[in-house]
Amino acid sequence: MLHSTPCTCRLKGNSRCGRYEASRLCVTREPGLQFEKGADMARIRRKKFFIHASTQGKYIAFSTLPALLMGLFCIGFIYSSGEQVLLAAKERPMVPIYKIQQTIASLEKSAGTEETDASVEHLNQDLSALTAMLEAGYEETLLKWNSTKALIFTILACGLFLTGVLALFNSHRIAGPMVRIGNSIDLLAEGREIPPVKLRKHDEYKDLAASLDRLRIRMHDAGLLE
Numbered sequence: 001m002l003h004s005t006p007c008t009c010r011l012k013g014n015s016r017c018g019r020y021e022a023s024r025l026c027v028t029r030e031p032g033l034q035f036e037k038g039a040d041m042a043r044i045r046r047k048k049f050f051i052h053a054s055t056q057g058k059y060i061a062f063s064t065l066p067a068l069l070m071g072l073f074c075i076g077f078i079y080s081s082g083e084q085v086l087l088a089a090k091e092r093p094m095v096p097i098y099k100i101q102q103t104i105a106s107l108e109k110s111a112g113t114e115e116t117d118a119s120v121e122h123l124n125q126d127l128s129a130l131t132a133m134l135e136a137g138y139e140e141t142l143l144k145w146n147s148t149k150a151l152i153f154t155i156l157a158c159g160l161f162l163t164g165v166l167a168l169f170n171s172h173r174i175a176g177p178m179v180r181i182g183n184s185i186d187l188l189a190e191g192r193e194i195p196p197v198k199l200r201k202h203d204e205y206k207d208l209a210a211s212l213d214r215l216r217i218r219m220h221d222a223g224l225l226e
Contacts, residue, residue: 049168052175059174063167064160071156078152086145093134100127177205184212193225 050056100123107120177199187194194216197209219225 050175051172051179055175055178056168056171059171060164060167063170064163067163068160071159075152075156079149082145082148086141089141090138093137097127097131097134100130173200173203174205176200177203177209181205181209181212184216188212188216188219188225191224191226193220 104120104123104127107116107123177197180197180199184194184197196213196216199206199209216225
């Protein structure tokens with residue numbers, strides 16, 4: 001028979017008590033009575049983000065570091081390639097402009113006639129219009145490139161944040177069982193009766209929890225537990 005009483009203690013760190021938390025109640029084994037193996041244990045919902053901070057921190061770091069390095073490499077490659085394309089977009093249209101300027105200079109050096117002066121003036125007007133058009137196009141391209149760079153950095157930041165969040169939740173599958181199994185082992189070492197270690201569906205170390213449960217049963221059968 002089990003006796004349920006409100007619990008004001010939790011098994012964390014070095015704190016110990018003879019009560020076991022289950023569905024907001026602590027189940028205590030009354031003296032002289034056996035712990036019921038089929039006791040109803042509510043599925044544990046971990047509300048803390050960091051159950052075992054050092055283990056989870058390392059897991060998150062090793063999960064996000066490769067993504068960070070790969071993201072920085074890709075951004076560096078894209079940035080370098082984009083700058084080269086942008087420079088080419090600025091310099092290539094200047095080639096015909098240089099040729100037009102050379103033509104104008106040669107015409108100005110030749111004997112001045114009304115026809116030549118008219119041609120030079122017309123070429124200068126066309127050159128000014130072409131230069132203004134190219135500069136406007138380059139400014140538009142530069143604005144688009146700056147927007148693209150901002151978008152790339154935003155995607156990288158969002159990707160790293162999402163990777164960190166997923167790593168945090170996945171780390172619960174490792175840190176949670178570690179804490180529960182560790183607390184159970186400590187209580188067994190003190191000779192106290194413990195309930196079976198219940199892990200969540202996707203938790204790791206289920207084989208270790210099963211081995212611990214077999215050890216608990218043998219110690220109970222041998223009368224080593226209180």
